[in-house]
Amino acid sequence: MMSSKRHFMVAASDRQKVEDIIKACARLYVMPHFRQLKEEHISFKNDDPNNPVTIADEQSEIYLESKLTDLIRGSLVVGEENVEKTPEVLEYLRDPHNVVWVIDPIDGTRNFKDGDETFCIIVALVAHGETQLGWIYNPNTDTMAFAAKGEGFYINGEKVELDSRAKLEDGATGYTRSKYASKLEGVDVESLGCSGLEYVRIASGKALFSLYGYMKPWDHLAGTLMVQEAGGYVRKFMGSGYNPYDQKGGLISANSEDTWRTVKKHMDQVRSQSQPDNKPK
Template identity: 35%
Template sequence: MEGMIEESETIEEFLARHSADVEDAVRKAAAAEIMPRFRRLAEHEVDQKSGPHDLVTDADRLAELYLTDTLAALLPGSVVVGEEAVHANPAVYEAIRGEAPVWIVDPVDGTRQFVHGDPGFCTLIALAHHGVVRASWTYAPVRDQLAVAVRGQGAHLDGARLRSGTPEPGRPLQVATSHPDFTTAEQKHALLGLRTEGVAPRPCGSAGLEYLAVARGELDATAFSWEAAWDHAAGLLLVEEAGGAHATSTGEPFRITGGNALPFTAARDAATARRLVALLSPPA
């Protein structure tokens, strides 16, 4: 990782030189801190945060520390906003709205699945600047699959171009939605709009893997009711660069800086996104 970003270097130039270094970092973090604990977690390595459905493990904490040190060194002057760091100090989240380039990190997206020995988890990294996600990395270590998106340059899975396509006519839209345990009464009411003919909603798993499924054309859309940037930043760019679209319940694109009208959707194409927005905004 020699020859880090020069003072006059743009984010695009940095990515051209160092995207492979980020790929290397995420693979090494998973190999060193996540996979050795998969299906081998001791009881003392698992804790609750806000409740029994909100878990954190030593794998989350240690992988985030590894990535924080590596990414900050790779791009001097950048800051890191990681899920576990924000849990310890919520003020860390404000860096997303700041002037410095920011790495947004979810070390284990799908911790509940990870704890239960389910392979449906991933590591998410996004690089953003001035509220715009410029690049993202989604790594599913059990599958050894790595999806990379760079704004304006497309999305790729293990080097192959991703294209989300359009839903097949005549079949119900497959939509992954927020779990009812994590929604307000108002959001539950909005999500009920998806329980209609032609739509087949189901509870989501790892948000990062659901976004990857949309980008691959395996899932038609998501409908989520929370804003945490570490869950969404990487996947939203992946969907965009694969040809998809995202919109909040007022029809505006989702902003990683917050203040979004919820729920919001990410879909395989703009027409599907518009359809879901209409369903998520039922008459009062």
């Protein structure tokens, strides 16, 4: 492996090793628990019933951390479950000298817990302060999505590029739980409860946008790289770029800048209409 000023070059053989590690993780620690969870295998973060963690999340993250850090000497890990216990590891992403694996061992844990197949494993590699590589694996369909900065977006090895001419008016799908974009005219707005698979659908042209206010790096780094490498447009709500350490500012990802601006305009209009009238009477 070698690095340049902006790109962190990882040999094709090592990229394949990452794919193999992710697939092995799914085979050994995720799928054996799918639809087989017992009550003692499930807990809830901060006693929130909407924020479960399972034995599969915990075992998968331990496995991925061990195997991935072996690939790059001195690399670090920011994983969803270890951040819960040691939040200061998020600071790894602020130092551009660090090489950091960002892991979501099961994205869509609530779906996984409920026996719904809408979940995936997400891994991103951050170096020089930027997301360099991203993998999103759907073990139910054996579909591996991959992106490399400056090299494009691939599904099972086949390069995929977006058609930026697709418009919201054509009757497409967008993803959000936000009330600010839930009433876009002519658009089917929903949430899969799994940001990774939402991003793959946007990057492959099956949906046109996603809007998130909640920004955790394990949810978004790999997916936003895929959308951008496929030819899409990703910015925070105020129009600035998205960096690995950003956790505030909201995020809109879209198939094109035109779609991004349409979603943003609608969001701003709804937000302004929902503000109380504080003008003096």
